[in-house]
Amino acid sequence: MEELSIGPIILDVAGLTLTTEDKEILLHPQVGGVIFFSRNYESPEQLKDLAQNIKHIRPQCLLCVDQEGGRVQRFVNGLTKLPKIRLLGELIDSDRYSLEQVLAMSENLGYLMALEVRSLGVDLSFAPVLDLDKGISEVIRDRGFHRDPQIVALLATAYIQGMAKAGMRATGKHFPGHGSVTIDSHVGLPEDTRTFAQISEDLAPFRDLISKGIDAIMPAHIVYPNIDPSPVGFSHYWLQTVLRQQCGFQGTIVSDDLSMGGATGMGSYAERAQRALDAGCDYLLVCNNRLGAIEALEGIKPKKDSASYARRLSLFAKNDIPAWPALWQASIWQKSYATLEPLLKYPLLA
Numbered sequence: 001m002e003e004l005s006i007g008p009i010i011l012d013v014a015g016l017t018l019t020t021e022d023k024e025i026l027l028h029p030q031v032g033g034v035i036f037f038s039r040n041y042e043s044p045e046q047l048k049d050l051a052q053n054i055k056h057i058r059p060q061c062l063l064c065v066d067q068e069g070g071r072v073q074r075f076v077n078g079l080t081k082l083p084k085i086r087l088l089g090e091l092i093d094s095d096r097y098s099l100e101q102v103l104a105m106s107e108n109l110g111y112l113m114a115l116e117v118r119s120l121g122v123d124l125s126f127a128p129v130l131d132l133d134k135g136i137s138e139v140i141r142d143r144g145f146h147r148d149p150q151i152v153a154l155l156a157t158a159y160i161q162g163m164a165k166a167g168m169r170a171t172g173k174h175f176p177g178h179g180s181v182t183i184d185s186h187v188g189l190p191e192d193t194r195t196f197a198q199i200s201e202d203l204a205p206f207r208d209l210i211s212k213g214i215d216a217i218m219p220a221h222i223v224y225p226n227i228d229p230s231p232v233g234f235s236h237y238w239l240q241t242v243l244r245q246q247c248g249f250q251g252t253i254v255s256d257d258l259s260m261g262g263a264t265g266m267g268s269y270a271e272r273a274q275r276a277l278d279a280g281c282d283y284l285l286v287c288n289n290r291l292g293a294i295e296a297l298e299g300i301k302p303k304k305d306s307a308s309y310a311r312r313l314s315l316f317a318k319n320d321i322p323a324w325p326a327l328w329q330a331s332i333w334q335k336s337y338a339t340l341e342p343l344l345k346y347p348l349l350a
Contacts, residue, residue, distance in 0.1 A: 006060050006312045007032040008277060008302055010254075010285050011293040016042050018053055021290075026057045030297045032283055032312055033062030036122065037074055044078045044120055044324045051121035062283075062315055067117050067125040069109070070142055079116050082109070083343060086133055088155050089146030091343070103158040105343045110162025112336045118166055119327040123317040126218060126254070127163070128156050130172045130205040132179035139186065140179050149204035156209060167319035171254060172209050174220035175232065175243065177202025185221040185262035189231060192224050199224070207247055216252040216315060217243065219281075221262025230279075234266050239280035252311040254283040259292055270299025277302055282311045 007030035013022045016039075025031065034054055041047050051063055065074050070084025088109070091102050110128070117125050130152060131137070133144035145155040160170040174185075180202055181190035192199070206217065219233040228237040233255050243249045257263070258272045266272040269292035273284050277300060286293040322330045
């Protein structure tokens with residue numbers, strides 16, 4: 001079979017197995033990846049089979065998931081129940097462990113998460129969250145490491161190092177920071193009226209991780225009317241002037257889901273996808289709306305861009321690790337899990 005190119009659109013599939021329509025859509029030239037949700041997961045064995053079936057149809061298909069831990073963990077049954085990422089920040093605040101001990105836990109947590117996801121044949125978990133947990137945004141809340149940008153950067157750096165040990169790339173989200181707005185961008189478009197100088201604190205973890213070579217960034221569906229009239233993920237100013245030029249980011253830009261409430265004001269699905277692509281996104285997430293995904297696939301007109309194509313290719317997992325179920329007998333998993341037992345059993349986990 002002729003190998004298909006890597007298109008810009010990441011979409012979802014219907015359920016635990018591929019439908020006839022799923023198989024047809026996977027052959028579309030604009031498809032670049034598949035993102036899994038809880039409805040796609042029953043057990044490690046089932047997900048591994050689903051991933052293999054997708055790769056059989058489209059070998060170069062980026063397989064993704066949101067496996068952050070806490071309330072955002074799509075693969076649960078048969079895998080480690082990952083704690084909320086905010087627990088690491090709580091451990092620092094508690095003084096129960098030294099900073100070095102908590103950073104080691106953060107690295108091992110990133111490693112364990114990535115090992116388990118990769119053992120199922122999945123390339124990428126969209127993590128970590130770099131938004132500040134200011135107690136303002138309910139959708140972020142305990143998905144963020146901490147309120148202090150320096151602590152966020154330290155913990156995220158360690159977490160990403162763990163992911164890298166398992167051959168998984170990291171995606172910092174949601175640029176330039178979702179922690180200072182109350183509206184959930186899944187249901188509406190948050191508006192942040194601060195100036196650029198006033199959001200420097202929110203930007204700080206992104207700048208720090210970019211300086212260390214983070215692989216991917218996911219922009220937020222937020223509009224800053226005193227900075228630019230377009231939501232960040234559709235803004236040439238934010239993605240090119242700020243992210244690429246001022247912050248020096250050279251990695252992959254992955255849009256947040258174009259089906260979210262924060263994206264609806266950008267027109268039809270085809271228009272949203274084209275605007276995000278023109279602004280500088282390399283991958284476009286279109287989730288939980290099959291008709292919308294089809295419209296985006298058929299409606300976009302991507303330019304030939306070898307640099308963007310190379311960035312899409314760069315997010316595929318790189319090194320081999322033991323596949324499920326062999327991973328659970330491997331020393332790399334056992335050592336990582338043993339190191340995390342204090343974290344997994346800590347009272348603040350509840």
